[in-house]
Amino acid sequence: MKVNSPKQFTRRKFIGAITLSSFLSLLIPTAYFFSLRNTKKKKISLTSRNLISGKFEFFTPYQATVIDEALSLIIPTDEDPGAKEAGVVFKLDGIVASSDKLKELYTKGIEWLDYMAERVFERESFLDLNHNEKVKILKIADSSGLSYIYKVFLFLRYRGTRTARGFFKTLKQQTIEVFYTSEMGWKVVGYDGPPQWSGNPDYNECSL
16 A cells, blocks of 8 residues: 655645645635735826816716716717717716615726726726726626626636626616717717707687
8 A cells, every 4th residue: 555755745735735825816816906905005106187077966076087088988089079078977977876776886896997907007096097908997897798708717817897797887888878868969970859849830820
């Protein structure tokens, strides 16, 4: 009968411990991430200081600016005005303010965008990212067209991706709805608005 030596057993235990540690770091990315954050806090200054000013019912100026940047990638500005020019963020603020569920979803969604900015690009804020970097993060949050295997990979790789998908789906839907029901959205698609009744010019001749 073969008997393992203490040295061999110790080596196997060591290798097993390393493997288990690596596996748990994938399964529990939140705890792993915050443990690293606590041991080595990044000192990165926010470069985008031009926050939206205005009266908001729910959003802080910072939250509003993050949302404005995200929705400007959903309906960008090109030869026609986009969501930013239409002031969609102000309308969204009123919609979110009326729903506790949306308040929580948008708050967590904005936190996730900042988390990904630091996790993927080592930036303090989503606002510090360039155009392509912002698009990359939003693509991670967009579940449309993603295979099940890739969704599982993202779930294991980054924390909060399930909430992020719900947030981005809601943001995309509400951005489109608000923009294309606004006067500016109507002009972009060439819609003159609902017909208006001009009245009866000969009402005085109508029989009573």
